[in-house]
Amino acid sequence: MISEKCRPSRTRKSTGPTSWWVAAVTTFVLVLVGVYVLTRPQPVPLQRVHAQYVADIAQLDSAARQLQRVIIEKRPAPILQAAFRQARLRYKRVEFLTELYNPETAKSINGPNLAEVDEADKKVEQPEGLQVLEEQLFPYDPAQNAELVQQVAVLVSNVGRLTKVAASNEMTDSHVFDAMRLEVFRLIALGITGFDSPISHHSLPEAVQVLESIRQHVSFYDLADRDPALAKQLDGTITNAIATLKRAPDFNRFDRLAFINQQANVLSSLLLDAQKTLNIPVFQESRFLSAAARTLNDSDAFDAGFFVNSTDDRPTADRVALGKLLFFDPILSGNAGRSCATCHQPDRAFTDGETTSLGLDGNRIRRNTPTLLNTSLQAVQFMDSRVAFLEDQASDVIANETEMHGSLPVAVRALQQRDEYRTRFAKAYKAGISEHTVKNALASYVRSLTSLDSRLDRYLRSNDRREQATLLTAEEKHGFNLFMGKGQCATCHFFPLFNGTVPPMFAKTESEVLGIPATTANNRLDADIGKFGTTDMEPQKHAFKTPTVRHVAKTAPYMHNGVYRTLDQVVDFYEQGGGNGLGIHVSNQTLPDAKLNLTKGEQAALVAFMKAL
Numbered sequence: 001m002i003s004e005k006c007r008p009s010r011t012r013k014s015t016g017p018t019s020w021w022v023a024a025v026t027t028f029v030l031v032l033v034g035v036y037v038l039t040r041p042q043p044v045p046l047q048r049v050h051a052q053y054v055a056d057i058a059q060l061d062s063a064a065r066q067l068q069r070v071i072i073e074k075r076p077a078p079i080l081q082a083a084f085r086q087a088r089l090r091y092k093r094v095e096f097l098t099e100l101y102n103p104e105t106a107k108s109i110n111g112p113n114l115a116e117v118d119e120a121d122k123k124v125e126q127p128e129g130l131q132v133l134e135e136q137l138f139p140y141d142p143a144q145n146a147e148l149v150q151q152v153a154v155l156v157s158n159v160g161r162l163t164k165v166a167a168s169n170e171m172t173d174s175h176v177f178d179a180m181r182l183e184v185f186r187l188i189a190l191g192i193t194g195f196d197s198p199i200s201h202h203s204l205p206e207a208v209q210v211l212e213s214i215r216q217h218v219s220f221y222d223l224a225d226r227d228p229a230l231a232k233q234l235d236g237t238i239t240n241a242i243a244t245l246k247r248a249p250d251f252n253r254f255d256r257l258a259f260i261n262q263q264a265n266v267l268s269s270l271l272l273d274a275q276k277t278l279n280i281p282v283f284q285e286s287r288f289l290s291a292a293a294r295t296l297n298d299s300d301a302f303d304a305g306f307f308v309n310s311t312d313d314r315p316t317a318d319r320v321a322l323g324k325l326l327f328f329d330p331i332l333s334g335n336a337g338r339s340c341a342t343c344h345q346p347d348r349a350f351t352d353g354e355t356t357s358l359g360l361d362g363n364r365i366r367r368n369t370p371t372l373l374n375t376s377l378q379a380v381q382f383m384d385s386r387v388a389f390l391e392d393q394a395s396d397v398i399a400n401e402t403e404m405h406g407s408l409p410v411a412v413r414a415l416q417q418r419d420e421y422r423t424r425f426a427k428a429y430k431a432g433i434s435e436h437t438v439k440n441a442l443a444s445y446v447r448s449l450t451s452l453d454s455r456l457d458r459y460l461r462s463n464d465r466r467e468q469a470t471l472l473t474a475e476e477k478h479g480f481n482l483f484m485g486k487g488q489c490a491t492c493h494f495f496p497l498f499n500g501t502v503p504p505m506f507a508k509t510e511s512e513v514l515g516i517p518a519t520t521a522n523n524r525l526d527a528d529i530g531k532f533g534t535t536d537m538e539p540q541k542h543a544f545k546t547p548t549v550r551h552v553a554k555t556a557p558y559m560h561n562g563v564y565r566t567l568d569q570v571v572d573f574y575e576q577g578g579g580n581g582l583g584i585h586v587s588n589q590t591l592p593d594a595k596l597n598l599t600k601g602e603q604a605a606l607v608a609f610m611k612a613l
Contacts, residue, residue, distance in 0.1 A: 045220040049176055056094045057166050060090040060094060061160065066087075084134065094213075101166070109129045109159065111128070111129055113132045113134070124537065130196075133155065136151065190503060194488065211242050223277065223278060226278060241263035257477050265295040265296075286303070289505065302450075302506070307388070318427050324448075326445070327344075327446075333406040334407060334411075351369045351371050351554070354368075356561065368558075371548070373451050374450055374497065377548070382396070383544045384511075385509065386534045394446075408439070409435065412435055425437060456476075477609075479608045482606050486596065488596065492510070513544075513591070523583070526560075526563070539588050550613045568603065577595055
């Protein structure tokens with residue numbers, strides 16, 4: 001007897017009409033499916049970008065919830081810190097689109113660990129998110145676990161909010177490429193400086209994630225079909241940048257100057273080239289940082305005429321020339337015999353070299369005279385940020401009894417009596433001579449005092465290694481890397497303007513509470529209440545606008561009260577940790593009060609670099 005297993009195979013064959021029909025239909029269906037797969041419309045790049053954004057946010061949500069679990073379970077510090085780092089890495093994958101489409105949520109997830117003052121509503125918003133958690137986890141104190149549980153719950157909630165709003169984001173290709181280039185700028189000016197990872201110094205691994213995310217999103221576009229060479233160069237630049245970050249010995253010894261010059265600036269330029277090759281429009285809207293800037297170091301990257309009250313107030317050549325004439329003319333001070341140039345002297349970088357300027361009454365004005373160079377590259381004016389526009393700064397100084405003791409109505413009448421001024425004003429303004437046109441002419445001249453052509457700028461714009469070798473010394477390069485890293489200078493004096501105007505949008509100018517002493521004895525806080533005098537908001541007591549350190553070699557003495565006469569003294573103040581580090585109790589100090597642990601050689605290198613600006 002033959003078993004079922006051993007029967008000849010022919011007994012299982014079926015050649016009936018039903019089996020043949022089924023096989024034919026099956027083949028036909030498979031062919032149709034194959035044709036559909038090959039010919040169906042493929043997802044457009046934007047669909048892939050959006051799908052990836054949603055998927056990456058889901059990964060961030062998972063990482064945030066894992067962090068929440070280990071905190072609730074009170075796991076050992078290394079496990080908590082590893083989970084925290086993973087959450088930060090996941091955030092960096094979505095940062096460029098979150099900052100563009102959901103900036104308020106981005107601030108809630110990764111904003112600075114500082115109270116933020118809403119001056120309009122007179123409210124103080126307490127910080128939340130990853131940077132708050134970082135300070136609580138490095139080092140970890142189990143006794144503070146209840147506060148950690150509360151903070152991580154807020155983080156999970158904010159990531160959940162991001163999940164909801166991201167689902168309905170309406171994207172455009174122009175926005176995606178704009179966001180990628182802004183992310184490169186953010187990486188340069190904030191990421192590699194440790195701005196948002198100030199304690200754990202996890203900045204370099206996070207920068208790798210930023211670049212990996214950019215590479216992935218560029219791959220959604222058909223750049224290789226349009227320009228294979230450009231696609232290869234772009235991918236190679238990202239690969240080299242990632243390798244450079246991974247090779248860095250540690251946060252403090254990373255060569256930021258070489259990275260910016262050889263990789264980051266190249267990458268932002270290539271992304272712009274890719275956008276144009278793909279026929280994706282570049283935004284033409286008016287911005288302080290040009291939407292068409294190839295790098296942050298382009299000579300025309302920033303619009304010095306941007307911070308005006310209206311487009312009618314933008315500078316023209318005639319207005320600048322007229323403003324210069326007014327700047328040096330004592331006519332604006334009435335009978336006082338002073339001009340703007342009395343305190344803002346061109347050969348001193350438009351300062352006066354005094355600790356604080358002498359007033360008309362023979363007494364000292366309470367604050368040091370700031371440089372006017374690059375003052376147009378800030379969103380607010382005066383050390384206490386009390387006005388937004390240079391026009392208002394001009395009128396404030398003219399009317400001040402101890403500074404110029406003038407009167408704009410009186411000045412207008414006096415100017416109307418002079419033929420040259422009548423002619424010049426008529427040429428520059430339809431309205432002729434008025435209080436507003438006088439202020440605007442002065443402001444136009446000050447806006448022309450923009451100087452972004454230091455040896456550092458020329459170094460970063462050059463592709464010639466031999467030329468670069470003549471521009472910066474080894475000590476100055478070292479100083480730049482310290483400024484941008486270990487010295488923590490660039491977390492307040494932001495690259496490339498080196499003032500307090502916050503990148504990458506550069507729309508807001510920050511103030512800081514440093515704890516400046518009254519004298520070089522360094523034992524008593526200066527009495528000037530700073531921004532508090534304008535806002536009456538407690539966190540802003542003794543807060544002053546972060547000034548530029550460009551041309552700083554010519555602007556001594558330093559600080560709002562001119563307390564330090566040398567840059568060495570200034571660097572030592574920061575080395576000690578500001579007022580709190582010196583033993584002056586400053587409850588609202590925003591400057592970290594830990595020592596920087598800079599060697600004397602490193603402090604000297606910092607000073608050398610600043611002089612190169």
